[in-house]
Amino acid sequence: MTEKNISITKFQLFFFMIQSQIGIGLLSLPNVVQKTAKGDGWISTFIAGVAVQIMLVIYWQLLKRFPNLIYTEITQKILGRFIGKLINIFIYMNFILIGGLITILFIKVINLWLMPLTPNWIISILILIACIYLTISDLRMIARFFVLATSLILLLWFTSLLSWFTPKEIQYILPIGSSGFKNILLGTNNSLLAMLGFEGLLFLFPFIIENKKGVLKTISMANIFIMIFYTYFMILTLISFSPDQLAQMREPIINLLRGLSYKMVDRVDLIFLSIWIVPMTTSCVAYLFLASKSMNVEKKNYQKVVLMNGFIIFLITLIPYDDAIITLFNKYVSYLNYAVVFIIPILLLILSFLFKKHEMSESA
Structure with a gap:
């Protein structure tokens, strides 16, 4: 069972969901989605938001049956200890690898735009010290x-x-739908990966101290905010740059601001990026927290686990990488991500109904 002395309100849950979903992925999203969906990239982003909403409803149905258990406890409740713990290993690996991938992308952006002469391992240490300090x-x-x-x-x-x-x-972006349904769906896949973070609900639900009847409304409002936010920036970048320009821009959102210059303020893009370090850090914090919570350790050992996971992420960032390696890393992590975020929760919900499992039932 989870600790009850740590709690959050639905108001805080709303912002936790937003911060865990918005981060490093937004900066490069238009470039990635435009490769397949072209001018219909904003449709891909909107569809991804709808898909997230469907998953949130599935999460809600599952968590209602186990209101005091987190994700990795529900797996053992439904599947039994052995299979449950085996699944939990994949859940942990997913969060720790995503944490490593986000940190690598974070370092790459900082190194490219702000500190090109600073060694990557120093940037990694600075990022992870802040993340560990907050996650503890x-x-x-x-x-x-x-x-x-x-x-x-x-x-x-x-x-x-x-x-x-x-x-x-x-x-x-005209004519609408010209890219074809297949390409729009391919763009939806990339948008979904950028919107990940909503799975944090599977670990946060037991800690909500207020009436849980309003939680679905809260997380739905957070998702609507994210969907509108991402779609807005997709449309803005798509009409600001030609397809050829977008294909050459690694972080189109930053380039969008690069052309702004005023008498008292120059290089708005660098000012923005210096501030955007905080939202990028919150994504790292969220996944470090989820990785640590997924280990189901006692409260007294939680800080040690956070330190250990922070060190593991640091080791991941030390691996020599280029764009090809990062793309390959992202590809295989996304496969694991789909299993942990989409497939396993759906199967757990189905099995909980088939086996009539709920929190008051006996453990398998």
Whole structure:
């Protein structure tokens, strides 16, 4: 059973969901999605948001049957100890590998745009020290920090309004649907990977101290915010750059701001990126927290587990990598991710109904 002395409100849950989903993936999303969906990339992003909403409803149905258990406890409750623990190993590997991938991408952005001469291992240490320091704190402190950090996401939206004064070409997204259904679905896959983080609900649900009847509404509102936020930036970048330009830009969102210059403020993109370090860090914190929680350790050993997982992520970032290796790493991690985030929860819900399993039933 989970500890009851650590709790969050539905208000904090809303911002936790947002912060765990928005981060490093947003910066390169238009480039990745445009490769397949072209001008219909914004449709792919919208469909991905709908898919996330469907999964949130499935999560809700599963968690209602086990309101005091986290994901890795539910697996053992339904599948038995042996199979449950085996599945939990894959769940842990998924979160630790995603944490490593996010940190690698984080380092790459910092190294490319802000500190090109700084060794990657130094940037990695600085990032992970901040992440470990926050993750070691209790869940309530993490949630409070995520609430404050959301203001920086709103700052990005406000800054993006300035880019509307630059030339725009609506023809880049017309005619709607011209890319074809298959390519739009391929773009949806890339959008889904950028929106991951909502699976944190599977670990946060037992710690919500208020009436859980309003949780589905809370997480749905968070998802709608994410869907609108991502779709907005997809449309903005698609009409700001030609397809050829987008194909050559690693982080189109940053390039969107690069052209802005004022008498008192120059290189808005670098100012933004310096601030955006915080939302990128929250994504790392979220996955470090999920990896540590998935190990089902006692509270007194939690800090040691966080330190160990932080060190493992650091070792992952030391592996020599280039764009090809990162692409391959991302490909295989995404396979594991789909299993942990989509397939396993769906199977658990089906089996819980077939075997009439719920929290009050006897362990298998």
